[in-house]
Amino acid sequence: xxxxxxxxxxxxxxxxxxxxxxxxxxxxxxxxxxxxxxxxxxxxxxxxxxxxxxxxxxxxxxxxxxxxxxxxxxxxxxxxxxxxxxxxxxxxxxxxxxxxxxxxxxxxxxxxxxxxxxxxxxxxxxxxxxxxxxxxxxxxxxxxxxxxxxxxxxxxxxxxxxxxxxxxxxxxxxxxxxxxxxxxxxxxxxxxxxxxxxxxxxxxxxxxxxxxxxxxxxxxxxxxxxxxxxxxxxxxxxxxxxxxxxxxxxxxxxxxxxxxxxxxxxxxxxxxxxxxxxxxxxxxxxxxxxxxxxxxxxxxxxxxxxxxxxxxxxxxxxxxxxxxxxxxxxxxxxxxxxxxxxxxxxxxxxxxxxxxxxxxxxxxxxx
Amino acid sequence: xxxxxxxxxxxxxxxxxxxxxxxxxxxxxxxxxxxxxxxxxxxxxxxxxxxxxxxxxxxxxxxxxxxxxxxxxxxxxxxxxxxxxxxxxxxxxxxxxxxxxxxxxxxxxxxxxxxxxxxxxxxxxxxxxxxxxxxxxxxxxxxxxxxxxxxxxxxxxxxxxxxxxxxxxxxxxxxxxxxxxxxxxxxxxxxxxxxxxxxxxxxxxxxxxxxxxxxxxxxxxxxxxxxxxxxxxxxxxxxxxxxxxxxxxxxxxxxxxxxxxxxxxxxxxxxxxxxxxxxxxxxxxxxxxxxxxxxxxxxxxxxxxxxxxxxxxxxxxxxxxxxxxxxxxxxxxxxxxxxxxxxxxxxxxxxxxxxxxxxxxxxxxxx
Numbered sequence: 083x084x085x086x087x088x089x090x091x092x093x094x095x096x097x098x099x100x101x102x103x104x105x106x107x108x109x110x111x112x113x114x115x116x117x118x119x120x121x122x123x124x125x126x127x128x129x130x131x132x133x134x135x136x137x138x139x140x141x142x143x144x145x146x147x148x149x150x151x152x153x154x155x156x157x158x159x160x161x162x163x164x165x166x167x168x169x170x171x172x173x174x175x176x177x178x179x180x181x182x183x184x185x186x187x188x189x190x191x192x193x194x195x196x197x198x199x200x201x202x203x204x205x206x207x208x209x210x211x212x213x214x215x216x217x218x219x220x221x222x223x224x225x226x227x228x229x230x231x232x233x234x235x236x237x238x239x240x241x242x243x244x245x246x247x248x249x250x251x252x253x254x255x256x257x258x259x260x261x262x263x264x265x266x267x268x269x270x271x272x273x274x275x276x277x278x279x280x281x282x283x284x285x286x287x288x289x290x291x292x293x294x295x296x297x298x299x300x301x302x303x304x305x306x307x308x309x310x311x312x313x314x315x316x317x318x319x320x321x322x323x324x325x326x327x328x329x330x331x332x333x334x335x336x337x338x339x340x341x342x343x344x345x346x347x348x349x350x351x352x353x354x355x356x357x358x359x360x361x362x363x364x365x366x367x368x369x370x371x372x373x374x375x376x377x378x379x380x381x382x383x384x385x386x387x388x389x390x391x392x393x394x395x396x397x398x399x400x401x402x403x404x405x406x407x408x409x410x411x412x413x414x415x416x417x418x419x420x421x422x423x424x425x426x427x428x429x430x431x432x433x434x435x436x437x438x439x440x441x442x443x444x445x446x447x448x449x
Numbered sequence: 450x451x452x453x454x455x456x457x458x459x460x461x462x463x464x465x466x467x468x469x470x471x472x473x474x475x476x477x478x479x480x481x482x483x484x485x486x487x488x489x490x491x492x493x494x495x496x497x498x499x500x501x502x503x504x505x506x507x508x509x510x511x512x513x514x515x516x517x518x519x520x521x522x523x524x525x526x527x528x529x530x531x532x533x534x535x536x537x538x539x540x541x542x543x544x545x546x547x548x549x550x551x552x553x554x555x556x557x558x559x560x561x562x563x564x565x566x567x568x569x570x571x572x573x574x575x576x577x578x579x580x581x582x583x584x585x586x587x588x589x590x591x592x593x594x595x596x597x598x599x600x601x602x603x604x605x606x607x608x609x610x611x612x613x614x615x616x617x618x619x620x621x622x623x624x625x626x627x628x629x630x631x632x633x634x635x636x637x638x639x640x641x642x643x644x645x646x647x648x649x650x651x652x653x654x655x656x657x658x659x660x661x662x663x664x665x666x667x668x669x670x671x672x673x674x675x676x677x678x679x680x681x682x683x684x685x686x687x688x689x690x691x692x693x694x695x696x697x698x699x700x701x702x703x704x705x706x707x708x709x710x711x712x713x714x715x716x717x718x719x720x721x722x723x724x725x726x727x728x729x730x731x732x733x734x735x736x737x738x739x740x741x742x743x744x745x746x747x748x749x750x751x752x753x754x755x756x757x758x759x760x761x762x763x764x765x766x767x768x769x770x771x772x773x774x775x776x777x778x779x780x781x782x783x784x785x786x787x788x789x790x791x792x793x794x795x796x797x798x799x800x801x802x803x804x805x806x807x808x809x810x811x812x813x814x815x816x
Contacts, residue, residue, distance in 0.1 A: 121778035284784075287759070289656060289680040292776055295759075300778045310782045313656040313759055314681050315714025319789035322716065322746060347682025349689065353720040379689060392654070392662075392680055395762055397774030407764030407772055409659055411488035411667045415677045417651075422686035 083258040083272075085124060085304055090115070091263050093144065093152050093219065095212070096128055110163060110212060112156045116143045117259060121300035122397070122404050132161040132174050139181040139188070142291070146260020147334045147370055148222050151187030154178045155218040158195040159211035166207040171199055184343065184385045184421050186335040190369045191218055219262045225367035226264035228435035233270020233330065233365060236438065237279060240327055247280035247308065249327045251317055254288045254345035255297035256332020256365065266365040267332040268298070270433065275307045283309040284326060286317060288345060290391040290418060314347050318354035329355045329362045330433070336364060336371045340426030340441020341378025346419055352428040364424075365433040373449060378423040389416035450625040450639075452491060452671055457482070458630050460511065460519050460586065462579070463495055477530060477579060479523045483510045484626060488667035489764070489771050499528040499541050506548040506555070509658070513627020514701045514737055515589045518554030521545045522585045525562040526578035533574040538566055551710065551752045551788050553702040557736045558585055586629045592734035593631035595802035600637020600697070600732060603805065604646060607694055614647035614675065616694045618684055621655045621712035622664035623699020623732065633732040634699040635665070637800065642674045650676040651693060653684060655712060657759040657785060681714050685721035696722045696729045697800070703731060703738045707793030707808020708745025713786055719795040731791075732800040740816060745790040756783035 083090065093114050100109040109130075116125040118141060127143060129135050135157035138144050144153045161174035175192045182188055198214045199207045240248050256267035264272065274281045283302055288294035295311050302309045312320070320326050329351055335343040342348065342364040355362040375381045393410045410416070426441035436447055450457065460481050467476040476497075483492040485508060494510060496502050502524035505511050511520045528541035542559045549555055565581045566574045607615050623634035631639065641648045650669055655661035662678050669676040679687070687693050696718055702710040709715065709731045722729040742748045760777045777783070793808035803814055 287656065289654065289682055295776055295781075296778070299781050303778055303781070308782075310784050311759060311777060312784050313713065315656055315712070315717065315789075316784065316786055318716040318720065319713060319751070319786050320784075322789065345682070346680065346686060349685040350682065350717040350721055353685065353724055354717055357720055384686070392678060395764065395774065395776060397762065397776040399772060399774055405766060405772055405774055407762065407766055407774055409654075409662050409762060409764040410678060411663070411670055414662075414666050414670070415675075417677050417679050417683065417687075419683055419686050422682075422689065 083263060083301065083305060091219070092149050092259055093156065093262060095216065107208070112160065114138060114144050114153070115259070117145060117297060118143050121296045129160065131164065132157050132177065135160060136177050136181045139178070145293070146255060147185055147187045147332065148226070148261040148266065148367060150182060150185045151191035151369065152215070152219045152222055152262050154188045155191045155195055155215035158192060158199070159215045162199065162207045162211040166204040168200070171196060182385065183383055184334050186372050187369055194218065222262040222367065223264060225435040226261050226266060226269045229266055229365050229367065229433055230264055230269030230273035232437055233433045234273040234277060236328065236363070236433070237270055237274040237281065241274070241279045247282040248274070249282050249284060249325055251284040251286065251320070251326045251329045251351065252298060253286040253294065253331045253348050253351055255293040257298055257301045259297050259301050260332060266367065267330045269365060270330060271307060272305060275305070281307065283307060284317065284320060285309050285311045286314050286347070286351070287311060288347065289314055292395070293345070317351050321354045321358040321360050326360050329360060331364050333364045333366045333370055334421060335382060336366050336432055336444070337375040337378040338371070338373050338444060339376050339378070340429055340432060340444050342424040342429055343378055343382045343421050344424065346422050349422040349424045352424040356428045361430040362428060363431050363433050364429060368434050368436065368447060368449070371444065371447070379425060382423055384422070385420045387418045387420045389418055392416045392418050450630060450668065450672060458586070459516050459626055460523065460629060462583065474575070479527065481505060481511050481520070482626070484512060484664060485510050488663045496527065498531065499524050499544065502527060503544050503548045506545070512660070513622060514552055514554045514699065515593070515628040515633065515734060517549060517552045518558035518736065519582070519586045519589055519629050521555045521558045522562055522582035525559060525566070526582045529566065529574045529578040533571040535567070538563060549752065550750055551701050553739050554736055561585065589629040589734065590631060592802040593628050593633060593636045596633055596732050596734065596800055597631055597636030597640035599804055600800045601640040601644060603695065603730070603800070604637055604641040604648065608641070608646045614649040615641070616649050616651060616692055618651040618653065618687070618693045618696045618718065619665060620653040620661065620698045620715050620718055622660040624665055624668045626664050626668050627699060633734065634697045635668070636732060637697060638674060639672060642672070648674065650674060651684065651687060652676050652678045653681050653714070653718070654678060655714065656681055659762070660712070684718050688721045688725040688727050693727050696727060698731050700731045700733045700737055701788060702745070702749060703733050703799055703811070704742040704745040705738070705740050705811060706743050706745070707796055707799060707811050709791040709796055710745055710749045710788050711791065713789050716789040716791045719791040723795045728797040729795060730798050730800050731796060735801050735803065735814060735816070738811065738814070746792060749790055751789070752787040754785045754787045756785055759783045759785050
């Protein structure tokens with residue numbers, strides 16, 4: 083997608099001029115867009131070592147399930163570049179997997195890297211790791227392009243019945259910033275917009291980290307898609323008033339049975355959509371489906387994140403300077419569960435690269 | 450209630466030393482706690498004229514349905530103090546009623562002042578206005594005390610079955626800061642706490658104005674009631690996990706049929722409570738019930754407030770200085786509906802000064 087008119091992905095390989103003394107191989111590093119700085123500053127950060135990538139994932143400089151997967155793959159490559167031994171591989175895998183417990187793509191990408199690298203002799207692992215990480219990135223782009231193509235088939239018929247823009251509500255950021263490119267939840271929206279269909283996006287602010295207000299609003303603006311930011315509290319009312327034609331969210335994990343684990347607050351929007359007969363979709367690439375989990379509410383471990391995320395907020399002062407403020411009375415106790423699980427009974431369908439499935443049909447998908 | 454150990458109401462009469470030249474009567478003014486400055490600063494503001502009171506209501510220096518009613522009554526008294534003519538009364542009433550369209554208590558209080566003042570000769574209106582406004586304040590305190598007493602009967606039996614604290618979720622601020630004293634939604638909680646029952650309050654942050662994070666957290670802390678602030682997105686998940694025993698909210702308006710119009714986002718919490726079999730109560734004094742409205746979703750006009758409320762946020766910098774930041778990309782469009790309507794089918798009961806009523810029983814109340 084474009085930033086200020088220039089083509090970008092969210093993660094890419096940086097060819098360094100440094101050359102390894104012994105192997106004579108160019109040392110590689112990875113560039114990411116530091117998403118904690120958006121929408122106020124556009125900062126590209128270079129990642130040279132595994133530990134930096136673990137920090138980038140933990141602090142959400144990179145976030146979004148598919149992008150975390152890609153970042154983890156490159157994290158493995160960075161680890162192998164330094165030390166290709168079995169011990170190094172295992173240690174890197176452990177570190178990466180523990181950086182965000184809920185992210186199934188992360189475990190999936192790390193396991194895939196292990197499956198490719200472990201059978202190889204140590205000397206061949208470096209090249210293979212960089213190659214495989216790039217393949218994972220390219221596959222993600224292709225999966226998302228397909229999600230967009232399938233999702234377009236939900237939006238186009240609605241648009242054909244209406245002379246107004248189709249209103250789609252989304253929560254958090256499952257746009258191209260959450261993936262390597264195109265996005266998941268926003269892929270159908272970009273596909274529709276690019277096909278000349280009038281769409282308008284209700285962007286949930288998405289407290290506590292404000293990914294909607296800061297990331298989704300920013301990337302939609304960069305691409306020219308009309309949108310309006312609302313507080314997370316407003317979506318139910320808008321659905322009640324007929325102002326929402328469809329909800330599309332991403333997911334950090336979808337279970338075999340179609341339960342959707344996504345950013346905290348998704349469950350509330352799904353309840354409102356169900357109550358108001360608004361179709362509710364989760365858009366995910368198939369690696370986001372955890373075929374081992376049946377009951378998402380019971381089985382999925384919900385990450386409890388730092389109280390600081392609720393207490394402190396970043397923005398621009400009237401002067402334009404970036405500042406962080408604390409909105410709570412001093413000493414206030416905070417709870418910060420980062421995700422919730424929307425039971426399949428509230429989900430209209432799962433938009434995947436293979437097509438659109440009702441929750442109970444997921445089992446029929448190619449794994 | 451107490452602030453730093455000292456007893457306060459949210460609005461009170463200030464005896465001025467100024468004396469009217471002609472009538473030789475002491476000129477009165479009204480003191481309010483400027484709630485836009487909380488929780489960072491405790492500021493008392495003196496209101497000398499109607500226009501200042503209209504601004505105080507519009508900018509939410511005073512807010513909360515019952516307190517707005519009391520403030521409007523004093524606004525009428527301030528108008529009469531300046532000019533007791535019929536024209537002045539009517540103009541004051543119009544200004545006050547338009548300052549917050551959703552607030553039924555405001556209309557109720559203004560009408561009550563008109564009913565008392567209009568039949569009187571102009572010369573007697575000033576004294577009568579101040580007297581009636583004080584009566585409205587005292588009645589509010591008494592109504593809220595009774596709401597607390599009735600609500601206690603919901604909490605006490607739960608506490609008797611549990612060896613842990615009773616977890617009550619509330620949205621926005623319907624505490625003593627929203628009334629003249631005691632609060633509505635928080636009155637049962639204060640009553641339980643003061644009766645030695647262990648209660649813990651989940652405090653919804655309540656975007657966009659953060660009344661939960663700034664006002665409810667602040668007043669619960671002042672009174673020593675254990676509480677935890679959560680993002681508005683978290684309540685559904687907490688109910689799903691069994692961490693909420695009861696929801697109690699206030700309301701700006703309850704219809705004859707039990708529909709509850711309250712701060713935006715209440716509907717989403719009610720949906721979750723219904724889905725998870727958590728009892729959902731609105732606590733209101735009877736003047737908050739609009740006996741003329743049957744279908745709240747269709748009939749209640751929802752106030753659309755300034756986009757600034759979503760874009761800008763106030764808090765403390767690390768230095769302790771108060772600052773305001775903009776969290777959105779420049780030029781982002783915002784929608785800001787301030788209230789929503791929770792249909793009666795999701796409401797377990799309405800806690801009033803006369804007792805607790807199921808929505809369909811409201812009609813049996815003394816009006």
